[in-house]
Amino acid sequence: MGHKILINSSEIQIILHRLACQLIENHPNLENTVLIxxxxxxxxxxxxxxxILKNDYQLNDILYGQLDITFYRDDFRRSDKPLEANKTNIxxxxxxxxxxxxxxxLFSGRSIRAALTAIQSFGRPKTIELMxxxxxxxSRELPIQPDYSGRQVDVINQExxxxxxxxxxxxxxxxxxxxx
Amino acid sequence: xNSLSVPHLLGIKDLNKNDIELxxxxxxxxxxxxxxxxxxxxxxxxxxIANLFFENSTRTKLSFELAEKRLSADVINFSASQSSVSKxxxxxxxxxxxxxxxxxxxxxxxxxxxxxxFLSKNVGxxxxxxxxxxxxxxxxxLLDSYTIQENLGEVSGKKVVIVGDIxxxxxxxxxxxxxxxxxxxxxxxxxxxxIPKHITSLGVEVETDIRKALQWCDVANVLRxxxxxxxxxxxxxxxxxxxxxGINKKMLDSLDxxxxxxxxxxxxxxxxxxxxVADSEHSVILNQVENGVAVRMAVIYLLAEKIKRN
Numbered sequence: 001m002g003h004k005i006l007i008n009s010s011e012i013q014i015i016l017h018r019l020a021c022q023l024i025e026n027h028p029n030l031e032n033t034v035l036i037x038x039x040x041x042x043x044x045x046x047x048x049x050x051x052i053l054k055n056d057y058q059l060n061d062i063l064y065g066q067l068d069i070t071f072y073r074d075d076f077r078r079s080d081k082p083l084e085a086n087k088t089n090i091x092x093x094x095x096x097x098x099x100x101x102x103x104x105x106l107f108s109g110r111s112i113r114a115a116l117t118a119i120q121s122f123g124r125p126k127t128i129e130l131m132x133x134x135x136x137x138x139s140r141e142l143p144i145q146p147d148y149s150g151r152q153v154d155v156i157n158q159e160x161x162x163x164x165x166x167x168x169x170x171x172x173x174x175x176x177x178x179x180x
Numbered sequence: 181x182n183s184l185s186v187p188h189l190l191g192i193k194d195l196n197k198n199d200i201e202l203x204x205x206x207x208x209x210x211x212x213x214x215x216x217x218x219x220x221x222x223x224x225x226x227x228x229i230a231n232l233f234f235e236n237s238t239r240t241k242l243s244f245e246l247a248e249k250r251l252s253a254d255v256i257n258f259s260a261s262q263s264s265v266s267k268x269x270x271x272x273x274x275x276x277x278x279x280x281x282x283x284x285x286x287x288x289x290x291x292x293x294x295x296x297x298f299l300s301k302n303v304g305x306x307x308x309x310x311x312x313x314x315x316x317x318x319x320x321x322l323l324d325s326y327t328i329q330e331n332l333g334e335v336s337g338k339k340v341v342i343v344g345d346i347x348x349x350x351x352x353x354x355x356x357x358x359x360x361x362x363x364x365x366x367x368x369x370x371x372x373x374x375i376p377k378h379i380t381s382l383g384v385e386v387e388t389d390i391r392k393a394l395q396w397c398d399v400a401n402v403l404r405x406x407x408x409x410x411x412x413x414x415x416x417x418x419x420x421x422x423x424x425x426g427i428n429k430k431m432l433d434s435l436d437x438x439x440x441x442x443x444x445x446x447x448x449x450x451x452x453x454x455x456x457v458a459d460s461e462h463s464v465i466l467n468q469v470e471n472g473v474a475v476r477m478a479v480i481y482l483l484a485e486k487i488k489r490n
Binding site: 070071 | 182183206209212213216217218219220221222223224481484485487
């Protein structure tokens, strides 16, 4: 099982700052905007972005939640492994808010489809956008595209994109791993 | 670890510790969901569930029905009093007729011990026992333990006294199995006529003094006297029962600690507990009802996961 590095730590820093800039360019001061990190792995990206927005742009009152989509997935009773849920943490309603979903890798688009359903339990958002670190653009099974993307990656289905975060994995890096 | 070890929920006796932990972990996710503005998830939209109640029930039936609906399952309800059972139909025939309408799961309450086991061996559906005679009521025991865990952090090592009619209580037996599995210490307290003769073989102690039992425990689970299951007199009068085993505010105030007071319902106010106790800060009776929906959602969801897709 071979793997090669796709994005290194300093490149990730540049991408995170760019994504933060793009976000506040479209959502000045994040007024009426909420950031939703998708469980489990989108949360790391969301929290990194929030710390940049706080430290570099003094945006201290960011509405941020974590959404778990397990019970909204379309592969319940279809996958070999039972689905494992994570915590949802949204203590506000999203009625008439601009919602930005934040996830690490956009692959088939099915998680985002589930998230679009799940978020409706918290109200009817005004708009929903999607930000991802990695967009595997030729792997889509549904008509879903990101609004903000860190890097577009073209990999074949036998390859897996793995993202490492210092908080959990002691380094920031994106690897491509061969799973065949 | 993230799948139940059983295809049906017939009794706590069939479960292991991991099953209970998995049910509780899943129930916690569902508890968050049922407190959202929109309390529904689409997980079970291709599952149909029949609620077969051959015995009266208010809370359990509503709780199961709500849990099923919150999971987006299709639900059909059946009560024995309005059915062909009163025309002489057998249990298997009734169940098979319902199954031929393409039902995936049956939630059943029945006055006979072992009715759930019998059905699971004779019909091709997932069975959840919602109470079989004086035998087991597994989802009640699960929600009781879940409520203890929620209030005291964990069940292991906690002292639980079950008060009242132990002899006729499926809640008591399921609770004993569940609490034992999680490492709690258990005493039962009630008139000796209402305590099964060999109960100590389950690893529980018998206490006949309600004051001593309350002083000992962290949690008191108070049961109703089941007059409808009594064919002889087990104690002289309800008034005497209340005097000897009823819990009142004065008793609780005299303890040097705060205990958690539970009751599976329906409460006979003024018999096993007084009204002010049922409504006091000790009581978690309404939390039990809320947790009941979340725990039943978890059980239904985890069992549905095991149903093969056609």
